[in-house]
Every structure is written in structure tokens, then in C-alpha cells.
Amino acid sequence: MSDPQAKAIDFHHPFTPYDVQLQFMRTVYDVLEKGNGQIGILESPTGTGKSLSLICSALTWLRTHKRSKYEASFEATASAMTGEPDWMVDNALRRKREELARKWEEREKAMERVRQREKEMEERAMERGRKRIRVDDEKVKSEVNEEREFLITGWESVEVDDGDSLGQLSKETRALMEKVGLGGGVRRSEEEAGVEEEVKIYYTSRTHSQLTQFIAELRRPAFPPSLPDKMVSREGDGKESATEIVKQLPLSSRQKLCVNPSVARLGSLAAINDRCTELQQSKEKCPFMPNPENQKQTHQFRDTVLATVPDIEDMYRVGKELQICPYYASRTAIPGAEVITLPYPLLLQRSAREALGINLEGNVVIIDEAHNIMDAVANVHSAEIRLSQLKKARQVLGMYVKRFGKKLKGENRVMIAQVGRVVESLSEWLDTALKEKGDQGIADSNMLLKGRGADQINLYQLVRYIQESKLAYKVEGYASHIQAAAEEPTTPQQTSSSSPVLHTLVSFLIALTNLSSEGRIFYEKLSSVPPDIKLSYLLLSPTHAFSSIASSARTIILAGGTMSPFDDYKAHLFPTLPPSKITTLSCGHVIPAxxxxxxxxxxxxxxxxxxxxxxxxxxxxxxxxxxxxxxxxxxxxxxxxxxxxxxxxxxxxxxxxxxxxxxxxxxxxxxxxxxxxxxxxxxxxxxxxxxxxxxxxxxxxxxxxxxxxxxxxxxxxxxxxxxxxxxxxxxxxxxxxxxxxxxxxxxxxxxxxxxxxxxxxxxxNINSPEWKARVEYIESATLARLRDGAGESESVGKEEAMALAKQAARDFYENACMRAVNQSIGRxxxxxxxxxxxxxxxxxxxxxxxxxxxxxxxxxxxxxxxxxxxxxxxxxxxxxxxxxxxx
CATH class of the missing domain: 3.40.50.300 (P-loop containing nucleotide triphosphate hydrolases)
Structure with missing residues (x-):
């Protein structure tokens, strides 16, 4: 039997939903309605239309919530005019309704014009063949000015904003971005503020293909407008309810969205990030960067993406056609978006969210395919480096210093020498470990930098120097340039994207500076020729890394086809939340028994x-x-x-x-x-x-x-x-x-x-160093929670606490096994x-x-x-x- 309460809500599902879909949608709706830090952990088997159910329940709630907020604002206005004549109150409310309705209808009509223009362009393109993109690949330069291209110029050791670790921007660039409405903390005009959505839904999944499928599903339903019915004018006989297109914005990395051929061809994400931000800091500006001269195209990009429910490919296409950077121009669309889709890494890393101007405070977070969310958190904070990569890093640094060493200013020479000492110390440690017995184990982080006095180096400052000076891009770009010149290539010059060793080193150094009780560094010998060995940083628990999301979002929905068993999500993502804040649901299947x-x-x-x-x-x-x-x-x-x-x-x-x-x-x-x-x-x-x-x-x-x-x-x-x-x-x-x-x-x-x-x-393998470390951490973390929770009452004895800690570790170990089993069954x-x-x-x-x-x-x-x-x-x-x- 279906839930009679669920039938009372029209979820605007494009098909007749099954009972299990109604149950799922009602649960999502109820969790969102409660808000105030509520968590939903929901399991709906693959094949039950989970994504469409998420869309219908979440968007139905969002539109209802927005309508109720409008109604509440009118009630507040009426209350504020208590004692005034009724005709004055009525006139004030009428003017407020008319003004909101006018702005809403103007926005909808403008978006309809954009959609119509897009449709006409598509039809013309089908008739005449695909319109040629006006962006031509950069011609191969016959000569490269090595000093201008690769020499590191001035660098100042100044305090920086930690939030923009994906690439620091100069003050001039930040000021320019603020002028065109980009970046965090930007003052927007009253008109723009009027269309900013108060509550947004951030939807994330594991891969871009899964996000593309979600967006395709998002185009299926039609939802009523966010304004109350009596504020929306009707055309014709007025019998048909008005609808409002979902304003959706997909966010992605520069690697997916860069339309500058000279940057996009670099291949690796790290190289593209470095070259992009370097262009912003140099006199040679990127022609696609939003600026006052191309503000019209920036706004046209914003209006187009909010009017058309685009995917990443659409964003790239529109950016190319308008000659504007989709990566930066997309930020102008964030205020007006209702749904923002993005892959795991952009949501799970605080630095990535801040670099994109994402604020989760008071907003809804939906994590799909969430059965692997704990592994995903660990992966985005993990790092590894191999001995072979360190040897290559030493080689390219040597080439760079030989060519530019005498032209480098004093502080640059000092910092590059420090990078060399860190590389030497890590190499010596790994070289020694490679010759010793044992194929794997835990590395003492304090010993990794003992060689060459590297333990006296300020790693925080060194990492910041490499990021700001674009040392990795400069050094590897020069090495690729020398290699390309030696091979006399017939194809355009291209920086290698297969092994950006200095970028890999930076990631590992960041992990070293972020070491905590939740992380460990492991070494493992690799079965390769010649023999190789690697260091890996592993996050043992996602609790702290996920806490910035858990503490700020209005509501979090974890949804997946096989979420069972549920206990790990509660214990390791939301350990301090009371049971009343967490709703779990395991749906049946749509198939008959x-x-x-x-x-x-x-x-x-x-x-x-x-x-x-x-x-x-x-x-x-x-x-x-x-x-x-x-x-x-x-x-x-x-x-x-x-x-x-x-x-x-x-x-x-x-x-x-x-x-x-x-x-x-x-x-x-x-x-x-x-x-x-x-x-x-x-x-x-x-x-x-x-x-x-x-x-x-x-x-x-x-x-x-x-x-x-x-x-x-x-x-x-x-x-x-x-x-x-x-x-x-x-x-x-x-x-x-x-x-x-x-x-x-x-x-x-x-x-x-x-x-x-x-x-x-x-x-x-319980005997592997990684799992030994995980078990040890869970036991110690459980004991600490029991000790803190007991307080002075000491209600939990020492032996009982030890037993509970060991049971928590056993449960985590067994749950990891059963999640893998359940994934296989679900095929x-x-x-x-x-x-x-x-x-x-x-x-x-x-x-x-x-x-x-x-x-x-x-x-x-x-x-x-x-x-x-x-x-x-x-x-x-x-x-x-x-x-x-x-x-």
C-alpha cells in the first residue's frame, strides 16, 4: 500500500510514481522541511528511478519553501503596518506583489527569449552545418623567448588568502573580477540581489558522466513557479498553471572548461591551473578572461546557462561561441541558480569551494552515489610520490638552475635550493627503504625530512612559494621545451601532462603540513623494472575533513543504490549528531517479489x-x-x-x-x-x-x-x-x-x-599497514569519545570502553566488506x-x-x-x- 501522506503532495513526477518512489520522495521532502542540520541517509536500489525521485522531491520542496517565504514576507509587512488604515495596507501589499511579479515575469520572458534564440541557432546550424568556432588554435612559435616564458621574476613573501589554493590571483586581477561581478564577497547591484536565490541545492556525484545523466533527468519534470499563484499572471483562459524552468548551473575545473587553446593544450589540471593564474598576473592577459570590455558577453553567458539547463559540454560550447571563459563567467550565474551540480572534489575540498565562490551556509547538499563518500573524502585529501618521480624532479630542477640560476633574484635562489633539499631528503629516505627488508609499512613523518637539513625548512612557506611563483609550471615547461627542441617535433609544442612531478611533490608536501591524528604516511615497494617505491598519505577518518560541510549545510542528503550498512556514515561523518537529527531509509525495489x-x-x-x-x-x-x-x-x-x-x-x-x-x-x-x-x-x-x-x-x-x-x-x-x-x-x-x-x-x-x-x-587484508592503522585509529578515537562523553560520572568503565572500542573497529572492518558485497549484488x-x-x-x-x-x-x-x-x-x-x- 502507498503512503496516503505522500499522495497528498504533488511531486510533479513526469511519470506515475511507484509506491517505493513516493516513499522515497516523501522522506526527502520531510528531511528538507525539517532543516536545521538534518541528515538523510537514504537507500533506493538502482533501477528504482532514484535520481528523478531526488529531483522531484527536492525541487518541489524548494519551490514550496520559496513560495512560503514570499507569503511570510507579506505577513511581516502587514504586521509592521498594524494600526494603519486597511486601504493603505492593501495598497502596500498589492504594490509589493506587483513589483515581485513584474521582476519574475521579466526574468522569465528574458530567459524564454534566450531559449528561443538558442533553438533558432540550433536549427540554422543543422541547415548550414555546424557553425565554425571563432577560436583558432595558437600557431606554433618559431622561437620561444625562454627568459620571458620560463624565468621566475619577483616574488614577495606576503600573507595570502588560504582559500584560493587552486591558484593565487593578483590584487589587480581580484579587483578586475570584482568590477564585473566575479569572486567572493562581491557587492552586487540591487537588481542582481533581487534575483539571488536564498536557498540553493548543491548536487554532487562521483563522475561527470553521472552528473550529465542527472542533468538530463532534471530536464524531464516541470515545476510551478516560486511565486504564489495569485502573483503570477495567466495567459488565455488561465486554466493551465504557469511553470518556471529550473535554474541549474554545472561547475567544473579549468581542465573541462578552459577555452584558451594555448592553455588547454597543456593537458594536466595542475599545469592548466598554473598557466591560467600566471596569465592573470602577467602583462600578457588571457583574452577570454571576463573584464569590463567583454561584460556584455559575460552577462549573455550567465543568462544563457540559467535559461537552458546546460551540462558541462553546453557550458564549454557557449563560452567558445561568446569568446568568454566559462570557468570564471559561470560565477556570475551562481547567485541566480537554484541547483548547482559539481563533482565530488569541488564540493569535498574547502579550498576548492572557496576558490569557486561556493557558500554552503544555509543551503542544501545532496550527495548521490554516496556509498563511497568516505573513500571519496579520503581520496581528495590523499597524496603520493614515487622515488622515480623524485629523481625526475631533481633532474628538471638541475636543468632549470643551470639555465637560469645566475639570473634568479636572491630569495628565488634560496627557495629553489630549499625545494632541492626537500627532494634530496625524500629521495634518500626512499632509497634506503628500497634496500631494506619488508615490502610495505608506516613511515615516520619526522624522519622523512631529516636529510640535508630539510627538517629546518618552513614547509608552509615553501608550498606557498611553489604555488605563487608557479615554479612547477616554469620548471616543467622549460624541461618540456628543451626536450621538444631536441626531438624536433612536427606537432605544436606541448607540455607533458603524464608526469608533472613538481605538482605531485607539492600535493605530497601539503599532506605533510596537514598531518594529524587522522592521517598516516605509508611506504610500499612497487613491482616494476627498475625497482621503485612510493610514499602515500592516507586519511584514516573523514570526520574532520567532512566537518566543514556537516556544520554549515542546512540539510544533507546522502543517497545511493546500496548504502547498507548505515552505521559507518553516522559514526564517521556525523559522530556528534543526536539520533533525532538523522533519518535513514532503505527502500524496497520496484520489481514484484x-x-x-x-x-x-x-x-x-x-x-x-x-x-x-x-x-x-x-x-x-x-x-x-x-x-x-x-x-x-x-x-x-x-x-x-x-x-x-x-x-x-x-x-x-x-x-x-x-x-x-x-x-x-x-x-x-x-x-x-x-x-x-x-x-x-x-x-x-x-x-x-x-x-x-x-x-x-x-x-x-x-x-x-x-x-x-x-x-x-x-x-x-x-x-x-x-x-x-x-x-x-x-x-x-x-x-x-x-x-x-x-x-x-x-x-x-x-x-x-x-x-x-x-x-x-x-x-x-587486516594485516596490511593501512588497515592496521585504520583499526588503531578507530579504537583510539572511540575511546576518546567515550571518555569525553562520560565526563566526571565515569559511567563507562575502562574494560567496557576497551570492549566498545574494539567492537567499533570490528564493525567498521566488516561494514567495508559488506558495502563491497552489496555493490556487487546490485548489478x-x-x-x-x-x-x-x-x-x-x-x-x-x-x-x-x-x-x-x-x-x-x-x-x-x-x-x-x-x-x-x-x-x-x-x-x-x-x-x-x-x-x-x-x-
Missing amino acids: SNLFVWALASTRPIRSSSGNSAAALPQDAFEFSFQKRSDRAMIRQLGLALLNICSVVPDGVVVFFPSYGYLDEVVSAWQAAEQQPTAGGAQTLWNRLAAKKSLFYETRGGSSDEILQNYSQAILSPPPGTTSAAGGRGALLLSVVGGKLSEGINFSDRLGRCVLVVGLPYP AIRHRGDYAAVVLVDRRFGTQRIQEKLPGWIKGGLVEGSDKKGLQGLMGGLSGFFKGKRG
């Missing part, structure tokens, strides 16, 4: 309980793929025989996920070995017997996932003549890895995934008409603790007591499930 079959296969034989103790009754052939037991050849053979039986009744595609690449290789080798007891048909291997049932494919660590998926799909959808994959036919079997390339982002919908098996529980069911079986092969899947960490829709489809019924019970269940579904 008859389209899902979930089975926990604990053993080939049925398990009979002995005196109510099922654990004591486990047979010797129970499936348990723990690290200690998974190499048992008899169990691997039983797994192969079980899979052989499954392939006999499951049509089309079967996908099996293993805990690791190493174990997958081990299993395949065992199945390919000759059977000690040949079958009646001869000495066939298990591998050959499986190949007789279905075409075989398996994922390798360095292989191409696209090629494997293409061949697997072709074997099912377009099989060779005589090998049809129809009911009872051949089909294909794909052996993959949990956490591998095929376990996330790949859809095994319909015939490609009629059965998904998960073999064992893919726990991370099968992708839409309402889809159907699939899920087989969880390990006795531990029969335990309540593990089952509680499965998504709600999977738990709902789990056959009760299946872990006791063995392979025979599974085969009967599968036969019944697929009966009548074939064809």
Missing part, C-alpha cells in the same frame, strides 16, 4: 540442527571462504560442482564475484587441473565441464574490462549459430572480483545477469521488468549479523532457512523461480 530469488548456500548437504545448536551440526563440507580455509581443494571442487548445477538451470548470463584476483586465479587453476577421479565421460576437468554448459570468461587484474564485457554480452545476446542462449541453452558464465572493474558501474540487466553469485566475504536488477537470482555462497551469510547488513530489498527476497537446505534445496528453488520466466 516474484522477480527476486535470494539464497544463502552454506553447504552442499542440508544442515540438520542438533539440540537446537545449528553451529554444532555444520557438515564438514560447509562453504567457508575465510582466508585460512579458502584454499581447501575439496571445497573449491564442491564450489565448481555447485556452479555446474546452477548453470544447468539458469538461462543466459551467470556472474560470479570472488573475494580477490588472487583467489579467482587460484580457483580457475584448480578447476583447470585434471580430476583425480575421472567421470564416466572421461578425464574432463571441471573447467571443461563448465565450458560445455556456458561460454566462459573471467576478469584479470590487468585485463580490459570493456573487452571482457563486450565478449560476454555477445555470447549471450548474439551467440554463434547452433549455440542459442534461449531457455535451456548455452549462455555465458563470467567470473569477476568484488571491488573490481566489473563490480561497480556495470549493469548486468536482463539476460546479462539472470543469476549473481557472491563467493565468500571479501574482507580487506543484477536494473528495472521493474527485470528478474534475477542471487546466491550467497558461504555459511556466514546464514548468520543474523551478516544478514542485517544486507540491503532491505535483498533481505526481503532471502528464502527463509535457505542456509540449512543445501544444494538440493537451491536447485529446487532455482528451477521453480525460472519456471515460466524463460523465453
